[in-house]
Amino acid sequence: MPMAADHATVSALLRDRRFGREDPVPPDRPAHQADFWAVENHSMLELEPPRHTRLRAQVLRAFTSRRIAALGPEIAALAHELVDAFPSEPFDLLDAFARPLPVRVIARLLGVPEADAPSLLAWSNAMVGMYQARRTHADEVAAARAAAEFTSYLTDMFRAPAPNGLIAQLLAVEAENKLSRDETCATCILLLNAGHEATVHTLGNGVAGLCAADLWGAEVTPNLVEEVLRHDPPLHLFTRFAMEDVEAHGHQFARGDRVGLLLAAANRDPDVYSDPARFIPDRYPAAPASVSFGAGLHFCLGAPLARLELLEALRILAQRCPDLRVVEPPRYANIYHFHGLERLQVDVS
Template sequence: MTVVRSMSGTTADRRAVIFLLRRLRSPEGQNNPQPVWHELRALGDVVPAPWGGYLVTGYDACTEVLRGKATWLAPDLAWQARQPNTERWQASATRAISRALFRLNPPVHTAQRRSLGNPFDRHALDSLAPRVAAHATRVVDRLAERIRHDGEADFVTLVGDRLPILTVGEWLGIPEHHHAHILDFTHRQVHSQELFPTKRELAISAQATADMREFFTGLIEERRADPGDDVVSRWIRYWDEQFPDDRAAADQTVYDLVMFITIASLETSATLMANAVWLLGRHTDRWQWLRRHQEHIDDAVEETLRYDPPVHFNTRIAADDTQLAGIPIAKDQMVHVMYGAAAHDPRRNQNPELFDITREGAHLSHMSFGGGIHYCLGAALARLEARTLLTELLRRFETLIPLTAPTYAPRMVFRRVTSLKVTT
């Protein structure tokens, strides 16, 4: 029997670890991942994984990885080229997404990040807020109309999926008739970011990547032909200056940025909003309490991010031989930060199994937006969208009651709520 050792000195059957991960991907585990997180944490803060990497479950150990920019790197193209599993790491979808900002390391990451500045600073958010509010009113109008007509409605399709694409689409100047297409290839492309995508999933992601390439390349060509003061046109001008003799390099960088900003802002924000409605609406007294105490809306958003983060895993690579929580980690070895397990670490959050809107230091109780140089670029925008939507929902509905539990895509890395039926 093959075993793996945990930091506590106990041993765990390799098959037991695989079983826990399969449970996490199952409908039962998607609906309630807490028991799986608890069992994985019981194996230690750093748990050797059957494929040779490590699962990082403890809050402090996860924080150390996310903030250690010199010690822990993103799994970039250079690292992928050294891996024996060429079918996975050399797949077109994997290589395409690996050009995105969250898979880059300095100095390339530094250059691209500097070109963006802080796109969602206080000034930008103040400018965006009225438009986000207008979009929130619009999607909630549709939700209310569908409930009046049918007695129920799917929150995800009418609201959760719609608000993020309306917001980022307008910010990038992408006409609304393209939004459904963008959502479609985003949902399909994400398979390549799973821990172990199958051949079929990689094929689906490959086609999505081709569709994505065609769309965003066309968008950049349009902005070159008719430049304006929009975000994409400004990026084109900036990168033309950085690559004055290489337009292809400039276009590739602009493509990578537009692709990343667009797809990174959609599913995670949609899942956050669906989770908030599920966690608040399933208890009528909780919903009504928040209606009376709307000064806690931000706290409700943060507790939702802690209790059920939209991302389960984030992967880093050891830059050199090192140690993590007393466990030796070899250079190039993968470690998988488990956001949910860390946020439910009782050493960091008391009574972590409780959804507590009044949890002290709610915004410091989770790491759902990552950390260090890869801290989520759109964190402030996601919070604005969630806060604005919850404010509108609480204003419009005395109750918003889920009829059934959410349904989820069968994934382990990026959670996606595919349906949440609600009524009033």
């Protein structure tokens, strides 16, 4: 498929309503994938207006900025708890910190037991596998099974939801006939899947990037977080479908054709960011916003939560582990289209 790589074109296509996430020519899907698509077909990430507009508006009623901001102290406390458990010898920071923190935060936000985090993580990883290249028939079966098990789990949670959790608020919206049960379920699964995987990769990439730039110990500010997101984002490619026959940026697209948007390339466009390969914490706010969270009507719903998690997690980690150092060359996982490390061996002693 054709790829857009510069900041201006990627930004324009993200906002161009002639292109969307929903395939206007849906493919035939094999029966063994049915349970996966029974969830994904109701995910706002894959929908276009008017259904996307209705879903997003209702979810935003529950996913408020006040609710997100209130999680700050909890995220900091959780980061301290994880640091307290660090071993004295070198260890994998992804397993010890970057992976458990986001999934436990999402569990608290939804209002499900933190003890269930390992199951949530396993389901999330299996479902995300449907979007990886080189997936096998076994991967597809595993994704469908995970979707069915996740749905069954949520059905149980819906019977007696935690009163202050996001699930309870979404069920209240559903009771007003503004969400269907399938949409409520798909939204909960989307919040976990999208809110976990990308944050794990961003934390790992961010720590590795700061250490490589000899900037570990710099003050962790919102501007530094923005540079983490620009410099080495967790998602290098997002795609759009042409919703109609269209000419755009010198290319002819037939209805249903795809175009790839290279988010990370746009984030390193030398016409927009001076010395783009360098990690420069004070680049913001003067520099234009990166496209790591997308743009337009599909701009990431969880961006405020992701920014808060990164700010608190990196701040606590830097305060508690000022001598942290990477002890073996970080190696990126051979995955597509996410972009993150296989492991990050560090020493904090």
